Amino acid sequence: MTDTAATGNNFIRDKIQRQIDAGELRGSEVQLRFPPEPNGYLHIGHAKSICLNFGLAEHFGGKCNLRFDDTNPAKEDLEYVDSIQDDIHWLGFDWSGEIHYASGYFDTLYDYALHMIDNGDAYVDSLSPDEAREYRGTLTEPGKNSPYRDRSPTENRQLFEAMRSGELEEGSCALRAKIDMASPNMNMRDPIMYRIRKVPHHQTGDKWCIYPSYDFTHGQSDALEGVTHSLCTLEFEDHRPLYEWFLTKLPVPAQPQQTEFGRLNINYTVTSKRKLRLLVDQGHVAGWDDPRLSTITGMRRRGYTPAALGNFCEAIGVGRSDGVVDMSMLEHAVRGDLDKNAPRAMCVLDPLKVIITNYPADQSEEFIAAGHPNRDDLPSRTLPFSRELYIEQDDFREEANKKFKRMVIGKKVRLRNGYVLLAESCVKDTVGNIVEVHCSYDADTLGNDPADGVKPKGVIHWVDAKAGKRATVRLYDRLFNDPTPDRGEGEYLDKLNPESLRVVENCWIEPSLADAAPEDRFQFERTGYFVADKLDHSADKPVFNRTIGLRDSWASQGSA
């Protein structure tokens, strides 16, 4: 069982199922939506939301649409509108119907605002932002009514229209809902419905200079789209009374219900758009798609797969507590999918030359190696072999105890997919570094154990020195040394892991790898999972990113 896709916990799925069982709605009527604000790149937390929303729609045979929650043009950009679509598609989902934009409802929302003004449920407040803050009160003290709170519907209408026409300055006034300045729920203390922002919008251009707030937009947008279940994270729980209040005050076509779930946090990484942006802007990483980032595009470049992310989201479940998931869970999901699907290949990262003294210099041959140990549907590959090859420095020792199952002088070791070798001697440079190992090979050991019945304990990977190709390999490690860089503000930049990226030039890869296309994934046997870089890889200059190492019980036991 490499994944638990069928058993993940999800209280929302259960809740909808109960509603269906109770005959309150049909599965085909389930309507969800994924509502990102296009102000940054999507990250692993969004992946959870995407898998939840689109996954629920698939599960019940309902629908899920994409809606950009674009009510704050000052922070948004078309670049993000595009990247978000790419990320959703890459994850394997597609939205039903056309893409929706909250900005597409601006006309309707404006009419809704007028409706509320006419009913005495909204007023134009001329308090400055600073004054408004003072009037709002504090967490323990009630706020007080604005002196402009009792303006007549007629006056409010004129003022609101003036706001819209551009006659009024930013900050000079705002449209607010008339609810209760003494409410213990801060969100109900006459929340802002519209504010003046004289900036162009990426979708509506300069048509508007007033923009609706999240609270006045989200629920109505949901209703307009016929959304039955509006899912959001826990911090919006306090907004639910307001979400429902607007819905009861307006002639909306549906009554969506908001349900909150716990945000996803993973240790050793950050999932806050603000913090991610800072890492990018200050150059701590190479961009939004840096493989060390938990952005979807970054994980993609790192070599993670959509299936791995989906399995991970299913495995962590959906609940209402705000915990921190172990990075090991994500890694488990990634290894699980890659182990099942990634073709095998060999790559030597830290080369040590081996010369097979009893193998003729002018001779060579080709081995056929399986593409995958337990999948014959993956094509096999050809491994050229000759007198000289490279193995990993770490795989050789002049002498070692029995626990070391690799190449040791006087001992036998098996070349993966090849012969059994007997190490005889090694050559050192003037400072004592081992630069070459001399061995003899046993010609009868291709596919069988040595005739003497002594089976080598170890198997090592290798690359033929003549036929092998050079490659650059980028070894990634966690971006932060601290398990919770996301906690609190500031100082998370001090917790950056200075060794999060190690670039290794001049690695040796088996020739079959020269055919790799960007984004092709492999398991370099005994080393880890790697992906040909999406942007920098080419047959002439191969570049592989390490997605994740293999589990290594030997290393974790403290080697020898």
Added chain:
RNA sequence: UGGGCCGUCGCCAAGUUGGUAAGGCUCGGGGUUUUGAUCCCCGCAUGCGCAGGUUCGAGUCCUGCCGGCCCAGCCA
């Protein structure tokens, strides 16, 4: 010291009307293996934040504490 929410094994997380603690991750032990990988077995909470109470019986009900998260943007 206002309001809302949360607290079950190191980490996620089940536990519908009280009936005697799922599963996954991690970790430890063993088996298979031309990847010290995968895979396969086995082990890992007499206890469910704490303290009382109700009950034949409570993680599930009651009371009181303790701890954590969110809210005072004309951000979402």
